[in-house]
Amino acid sequence: MALVLPTILFWNENKNLNMLLQNAPHSFHIPVMGLGYTIDTPLKVAKYGISSVLSIMEDGLIEQMRLVHSRKFDLPYKVIRDTEQDYRARRITAYLNMLHTIVNLQIGNMKAASFEDGGDLNRYFELLPASHPDKVSYTQMLSADGEEKMRLQSLLRESIVPGSIDVNIMTKLDKTNYDQEGIALPPEFADAMSALRAFALSELNGAMVFSAGLNPRLFAYMEQFEDFFPDENGFLKKRIVLKVSDYRSALIQGKYLAKKGLWVSEFRIESGLNCGGHAFATEGILLGPILEEFKSNRESLNEQLWDSCQNALVGKGKFQFPKEMKVKVTVQGGIGNANENQFLMNHYALDGTGWGSPFLLVPEATNVDEETLQKLIHAKKSDYYLSDASPLGVPFNNLRTTSSEIQRKERIDKNRPGSPCYKKFLSLNTEFTEIPICSASRQYQHLKLKQLSAELGSGESYAKAAEKVMEKDCLCEGLGAPALLVNQVNPARNLRAVTICPGPNLAYYSAVFSLKEMVDHIYGKASVMVDAARPHMFVKELELYVSYLKTEMEKFLPEKPKKHEAYLDRFRNNLLSGIVYYQTLISSIRPDAEDMLNRMKLEILGFQNEIEKLSAVDA
Numbered sequence: 001m002a003l004v005l006p007t008i009l010f011w012n013e014n015k016n017l018n019m020l021l022q023n024a025p026h027s028f029h030i031p032v033m034g035l036g037y038t039i040d041t042p043l044k045v046a047k048y049g050i051s052s053v054l055s056i057m058e059d060g061l062i063e064q065m066r067l068v069h070s071r072k073f074d075l076p077y078k079v080i081r082d083t084e085q086d087y088r089a090r091r092i093t094a095y096l097n098m099l100h101t102i103v104n105l106q107i108g109n110m111k112a113a114s115f116e117d118g119g120d121l122n123r124y125f126e127l128l129p130a131s132h133p134d135k136v137s138y139t140q141m142l143s144a145d146g147e148e149k150m151r152l153q154s155l156l157r158e159s160i161v162p163g164s165i166d167v168n169i170m171t172k173l174d175k176t177n178y179d180q181e182g183i184a185l186p187p188e189f190a191d192a193m194s195a196l197r198a199f200a201l202s203e204l205n206g207a208m209v210f211s212a213g214l215n216p217r218l219f220a221y222m223e224q225f226e227d228f229f230p231d232e233n234g235f236l237k238k239r240i241v242l243k244v245s246d247y248r249s250a251l252i253q254g255k256y257l258a259k260k261g262l263w264v265s266e267f268r269i270e271s272g273l274n275c276g277g278h279a280f281a282t283e284g285i286l287l288g289p290i291l292e293e294f295k296s297n298r299e300s301l302n303e304q305l306w307d308s309c310q311n312a313l314v315g316k317g318k319f320q321f322p323k324e325m326k327v328k329v330t331v332q333g334g335i336g337n338a339n340e341n342q343f344l345m346n347h348y349a350l351d352g353t354g355w356g357s358p359f360l361l362v363p364e365a366t367n368v369d370e371e372t373l374q375k376l377i378h379a380k381k382s383d384y385y386l387s388d389a390s391p392l393g394v395p396f397n398n399l400r401t402t403s404s405e406i407q408r409k410e411r412i413d414k415n416r417p418g419s420p421c422y423k424k425f426l427s428l429n430t431e432f433t434e435i436p437i438c439s440a441s442r443q444y445q446h447l448k449l450k451q452l453s454a455e456l457g458s459g460e461s462y463a464k465a466a467e468k469v470m471e472k473d474c475l476c477e478g479l480g481a482p483a484l485l486v487n488q489v490n491p492a493r494n495l496r497a498v499t500i501c502p503g504p505n506l507a508y509y510s511a512v513f514s515l516k517e518m519v520d521h522i523y524g525k526a527s528v529m530v531d532a533a534r535p536h537m538f539v540k541e542l543e544l545y546v547s548y549l550k551t552e553m554e555k556f557l558p559e560k561p562k563k564h565e566a567y568l569d570r571f572r573n574n575l576l577s578g579i580v581y582y583q584t585l586i587s588s589i590r591p592d593a594e595d596m597l598n599r600m601k602l603e604i605l606g607f608q609n610e611i612e613k614l615s616a617v618d619a
Contacts, residue, residue, distance in 0.1 A: 025049035025128055025161055027345065028522055030365060031268075031332055031356040032168035032209065033276060034501060035476070036483030037366045039065055042099050042165040044365050045515070047106040048124050051164040052365075053209050056195045057173055057425060059091040060492075061480040066095045068487045073102050086189070088177075092198030099165050100203045111157045115141070124160060127516060129523045134159050166207040166241065169195050170278075171215035172392060175428060175436060182435065191425060192218050200225035200238060207265065211243040212280070214253050223260050229313070230263075234322040239265040245272050245280050247293040251301060254327075258305045261312035264327055268354065269294065271333030273544040274537065276357045276503035279386060279395040281548055283567065284574035287333070288538050289581050291348040294329055298349070302327050330354060334505045334537040338524030343589065355522055357506040364515040369485040372498045373512065375401045381507040386548070389473040389499075391426040391439040396475075397501045404478040404499040412470055417449070418442030419474035422493070426476060440472035475499055504544065508534040536596065538582055539603045545575055546607050549614065572611055579608045 030052040032038055041052040063080060070077035080091045113121045125138035141152035174192035177185045187193060196218060199208055222228045227238035242264055244250040250267045257264055269290060272281040305327060313320050332354025335341050341353050359365045360376060383400045390396035411417055421441035429439045432447045448469050456462040478499025484491050508531040520526040549571055556564045582604055586597055
């Protein structure tokens, strides 16, 4: 529904916006999910003070969504064609500026509205956690009258803060692009570089969330944009958030950026396996010990990065940060209920948490087409699995019943394995061609299967190798299609098959929820979990790592190379060390969850016995 233009008021930004956004009213955020699942989530939740992250890698999808929302909100739209100069960055910038404009309009309308039941203004405060000062004032306002009621309403309107509109770049996705004559374009026109430039030149005051590790070229490119450096008041218009899987990674990447005068505003710790999307497994280092290491070293980390960053800013002749600047630490991946959420926040002194996959069941927040939504609701635990579907060669969380998985198998049955490759974002393989192609493409799989047939014949060895090749699937089309389908836009070439990448935790939810129901669940006002037998998030992650270890042990049978054996020994020892940590931790958890704690003890002991029976030498 378009906003009513005569009543629109733009929200007046001020120099304190950066500080306000870093102290947003909600302690959770909605992480990036796929290419299209959260691509317009800010338009749905930012007005309620909820921060979210969208991918900015797929410029074609972004351009289509800009048209969708320009029409919906009655905003001017001029197409940016792929024949125009720097079209990729310009499309992304235009889309981000549109999000910025619409959210400002929404906030302006809310501030101008009256406090009526069912309105967005009331809803903003109703969604806040009970302990939030603004929620307390809101409750007081409801029972007040006269001048006191008017005074409180005025204060509440001024307290409204939008959720941050943050963007994500997967650092590995930085392929070189070519002009129409096949000549490689300069580095700044590579995929990730273009996306970074697009964000840097946008009007957003938000965060760039980098995932998948350090990319020196990409990180160095940030130095060219002033918005990543503090202004005269010490504020950052563009913040840096690093998604990391362990402390060592945070320290290395943080130092690398600090030496350039670039401050990491937040380290976003993600479970290696108990998460959605691509799974970057550690060497058996579990989430609890990782969080403990951050907790123990947080002051030291902050001090090291602070000193290095300030020195670099001085050397560059730039403004410096105020002394009270502190790096934030948050966690995401597999959190299932308010007790887990609160324990993480309190015990590890975290600044927030991320809730991803459960929001796939909240149509008010994400884009999931009806067919896929029903598949999620009725999925069994065994339908969620860690696949080799990603052309990146990184394990990828998948759902066995998706239309994309059905399509992949049908193509194999028709002796036409692989996908037509139009978007080419994952074209990284040069095994057969000078210009990279995608390992999920029909072209690559045809060439690879032909090679394997020549080398292995048609026996069992070929069948196993071929199955591995054909497991790769097109993510560019499948992860973006839902956003178009939900908005009644037919995908190009009618490629309607959907890929979805939920974390294993989603197996314990089986219904569609309203935004309020899910937020209330996070804060413990209500519960939407339907499986009382769900294991604690730490136990579930341990289970996933034990399964992963078994798979790794089978990979090199019967050769058992020494390097692999050493890796498996480290993995196994790290798991056992993590179990000892959890066995100690359990005794410190509050006693009102006695039944759950007893079950945790038994489950952890069972996995300990299972791991001890596994040996890299005996495998």
